[in-house]
Amino acid sequence: MNRPIRNIAVACLALFVALLVNANFVQFVQADELNSKNGNKRVINEEFSRDRGAILVDGKPVAESVKSKD
Amino acid sequence: MTTPVWLPRKRRGAEFFLTVLAVFIGIAAYASVGLGVEGTIPADTYKLGGALIVVAVATHLVIRRVAPYADPVLLPLVIALNGLGLAMIYRLDLGRQQIDPERAAFANSQLVWTAVGIVAFAGILIAVRDHRRLQTLTYTFGAAAIGLLILPLLPGIGQTINGARIWVVVLGFSFQPGEAAKVCLAIFFAGYLVVKRDALALAGRRVIGIDLPRGRDLGPILACWLVSVGILVLQRDLGSSLLFFGLFVVMLYVATERPGWIVVGGLLFGAGAYFGYAAFGHVRVRFDAWLDPFADPDRNGQIINGLFGLAHGGILGQGLGQGSPQLTPYSFSDFIAASMGEELGLTGLMAIVLIYGLIVERGMRIALTCRDAFGKLLAAGLAFSFALQVFVVVGGVTRLIPLTGLTTPFMAQGGSSVVMNWAIIGLLLRISDQTRRPAPEISSFASDEETQVVKLS
Secondary structure (H helix, E strand, O other): OHHHHHHHHHHHHHHHHHHHHHHHHHHHHOHHHHHOOOOOHHHHHHHHOOOOOOEEEOOEEEEOOOOOOO | OOOOOOOOOOOHHHHHHHHHHHHHHHHHHHHHHHHHHHOOOOOOHHHHHHHHHHHHHHHHHHHHHHOOOOOOOHHHHHHHHHHHHHHHHHHHHHHHHHHOOOOOOOHHHHHHHHHHHHHHHHHHHHHOOOHHHHHHHHHHHHHHHHHHHHHHHOOOOEEEEOOEEEEEEEOOEEEOHHHHHHHHHHHHHHHHHHHHHHHHHHOOEEEOOEEEOOHHHHHHHHHHHHHHHHHHHHOOOHHHHHHHHHHHHHHHHHHHOOOHHHHHHHHHHHHHHHHHHHHOHHHHHHHHHHHOHHHOOOOOHHHHHHHHHHHHHOOOOOOOOOOOHHHOOOOOOOOHHHHHHHHHHHHHHHHHHHHHHHHHHHHHHHHHHOOOHHHHHHHHHHHHHHHHHHHHHHHHHOOOOOOOOOOOOOOOOOHHHHHHHHHHHHHHHHHHHHHHOOOOOOOOHHHHHHHOOOOOO
16 A cells, blocks of 8 residues: 555645645735735735824924824 | 664654744744734733643653654644644734724634643543554444534534534534544545455456446445535535545545546546536635636635735735734634735745645655554545645635635634544554554564473474
8 A cells, every 4th residue: 555655645745835836926926916906905004004204394293193093 | 675674763852852842833923923913922921831831741741651652743743833823813813803892702712622632632542542443443433424424414503604504503612523524534434445445456347447346345435425425515515525525535546556546536526526616606606716816806805815915924924913814804714824824924834834744744654654554544544634624725725726615724713623633643643653663572482392282302
């Protein structure tokens, strides 16, 4: 029974290699494309949570970022 | 070819060292979840840390006592996965409750289920002193598998959750009997095929180049398989039917050494997949979502969200507690691999896949070195079903194949899955202990002379 077990072991290795290659494809090759898709909440949230700094007039802030509840 | 000399080594020290590393991974993950979400190390880190250490020490001691020659790598790998899974479920509890404080928390119940799983693991190692004993219960396990699969269909205790009738609710606890049925079926197939392998491989007639076995040899196993797959189709649990079918075909191939079975299995699978696509609406939805998820972003929100999470994680990840995996529906169970990919990045996801790969290949190694046919078949079957399950669920989440509902072993939230996977590891360790143990010394016949009754010379 050893020969089929060896073959199955190699087949399992192929399955895991496929998973690894596919993870690289999604998280590295496709990543930029996915991040720039419309409706990507994660990227939108990231843009909103970026601190923009206050607008200063004569050294006094006239407009500041205020934390929102969303 | 020279035969390699096998020196029995216990390697329990190596196991202990690796286990310390694995426990450290779990505790560090939990602490960094707290740092990422709330800016402080969670106050109850000592609780989870203590639980993990107790679990690790207890399992290690049990193995030292009852399975001293068992494979030293499996336990640390499993503890690392389980610890990471617990940390991620806790992290998702926090994240999901930020969205809606009413949402259920799963971390504590998962911890309890892990403890139950470890009791099952230790129980198997202690109760089953020799895996060949299981062979005498072949048909009992076959019947048990079918019984377990029927349970969710019974009125009163069976329950339909998310369109699949695969749950049993007793006394407020819900579990999926399908997970236990998988192990029972593997034992049944192994026990049956060991007895019938020669008949299956040699008796029968040849049709268009393929050796068909006699009906009476194949009958019981085919009946058992048909019943289990039929039940699964009735329950709308296609992931498990795929898993059982793969298990069945591969064990048949290993037992008979006929590659034809793989071909036949592949053809049957193709036909079944086509039938599923044509007959079931939800199969078509899954398939179309796999081909082009963005064709219907509203319907395919979950897979799209998972992909967004993976892409957002990138190579190094957002860091535990710093991404937003909670945006994905079922991020704590079906999509926990995507949550890992988002927070631990490509690096972390690849490490996790490699851990799974190591578990599978250690299982295959146990099957190769095992001396009895039953142990070989059982170890190969369990290892392969584990590999197929990981492939189907991680591949589904990362859009390598269409998404099918299966649990991610040791990580996904869900009691029955954690318990049964610990049980599988217990069985594998039991077989490997038998395999790596030095053969008992046979006393030389010289001492027998003194008991000779008839003098020969």
